[in-house]
Amino acid sequence: MTGNIVSFDIGSAQIKLVWCAGGVCKAAVSAPVPDGLVRGGTIVSMDAMADLLRQLAKENNLPRSAQAAVILPAPLVFTRITELPPMTEGQLTYNLPFEFKDYLTQEKSRYYFDYAVQELVRGEDDSVTRMKLFACATLKTTIEDYRSMMNRAGFKLKLALPEEAAYAALLTDCIRRTQPESRDYCLVDVGHAGIRMFILRDDRFITRRTIDLGMLDLIRSISERQGVDEHIALTHMLSNYEGAMTDPASMDLYHRMAAEITKAVNFYNYNNRQQALRRVYLCGGGAAVGHIGDAIREVADLEVLPAADLMPDTGSDAPWLYTRALGCALQA
The missing domain is CATH 3.30.420.40 (ATPase, nucleotide binding domain)
Known part of the structure; x- marks a missing residue:
């Protein structure tokens, strides 16, 4: 994490946002979600949410030059653990969509796919025999909707992350700090x-x-x-x-x-x-x-x-609210 990052975790009842700069948490802010604006984890009106985020940023003096990171709600992203034979990055790019063939509801060309290598399984001769991956897929229109929302709110979207990856980033930082x-x-x-x-x-x-x-x-x-x-x-x-x-x-x-x-x-x-x-x-x-x-x-x-035992200091009296938002910022 470098530079100014404002990370957003938009839930059914509360918006949680964390501002980090230079690897340090500068502010953690929460606000209630107006009735009906988020249903089933999904934002009903991107424009209304953007206006609300803009107002929150203004009220809390968040830097308008900051880049944005956002947690994708579970209904909008497919995630899975999968295992593949060793292959190049190009081969992975080609093969990854097939790992989601039972989940996708539209043509694969309409999705973004990404992955993180969790483990390289090695044989007796120490050569890699299998790769364990955390993989995800989301519609390109979902990312564009979030990008437009953040632009309207005054931010430039840098990262959109499933919540599993946010928790992983939080623990990467925790393990590094505390061993x-x-x-x-x-x-x-x-x-x-x-x-x-x-x-x-x-x-x-x-x-x-x-x-x-x-x-x-x-x-x-x-x-x-x-x-x-x-x-x-x-x-x-x-x-x-x-x-x-x-x-x-x-x-x-x-x-x-x-x-x-x-x-x-x-x-x-x-x-x-x-x-x-x-x-x-x-x-x-x-x-x-x-x-x-x-x-x-x-x-x-x-x-x-x-x-909070897993988190760096947020300066908040309620750090447990910001677990995902902070993890998202750390990943960015």
Whole structure:
């Protein structure tokens, strides 16, 4: 990462952006997403989002000369781990589209393809016999839409990245800085619409799990119990009005989340006994809810840590919000 980079992670409920310059995080900013502007992880109006990003940049004195990096939402990018025989870069460029033949809905010429080499498998004579790759594909129109959005917001798009690659970049930086003993990671993003778990070994993405429980479920539960609309329920959640966060129904939801997270970890550990996970790192908006971490500790023999332990200083009081955005900036 060199120069000025502003990295954007646009979620269903919040926009998170990180400004980095010269390898140092200068600012980390979040703002709510207006109702209906993002649905299912996808931006509904690029122009409206661009105007919102421009306003955020102005309010937070972000440099207009900065280049932009952005996380591509999961519905807009195909990712997979694949294994190929050794080949040249040109051969990879030709062959990579065929690895996505079961996923693409349009002609392959309409997609961009990219990859990162995760491992070179060597034979007895030390020659490379196989290449393990993290590969991705997205429509060219998707990139052009994001490029136009960033141009309207006053930025020049440098990089668009799937979230798996952002986590990998974050861990590359973490390992370089800290040289940890254990290098098996499980990042648990407790988001608005659901929970997403990303498992990596060193900085190599292994697998992902999705759980259909999130902070929206908590907001709706509070809304129903207290007889208020979801906007008011959100303020009640944030202020713990009338014990909204410790109500038995809320505590039950935390334990349901913990049970699903534990099941996913146990399934992975059963199939990977030599690299079993012993800890999870919480990020996303739900990481601020201490009861979720407590519930995981109650139901599983796991150490629960904040994702901030993996990150350089962001200067923010809520660094767990910026895990992906920071990883994206580090990759840029």
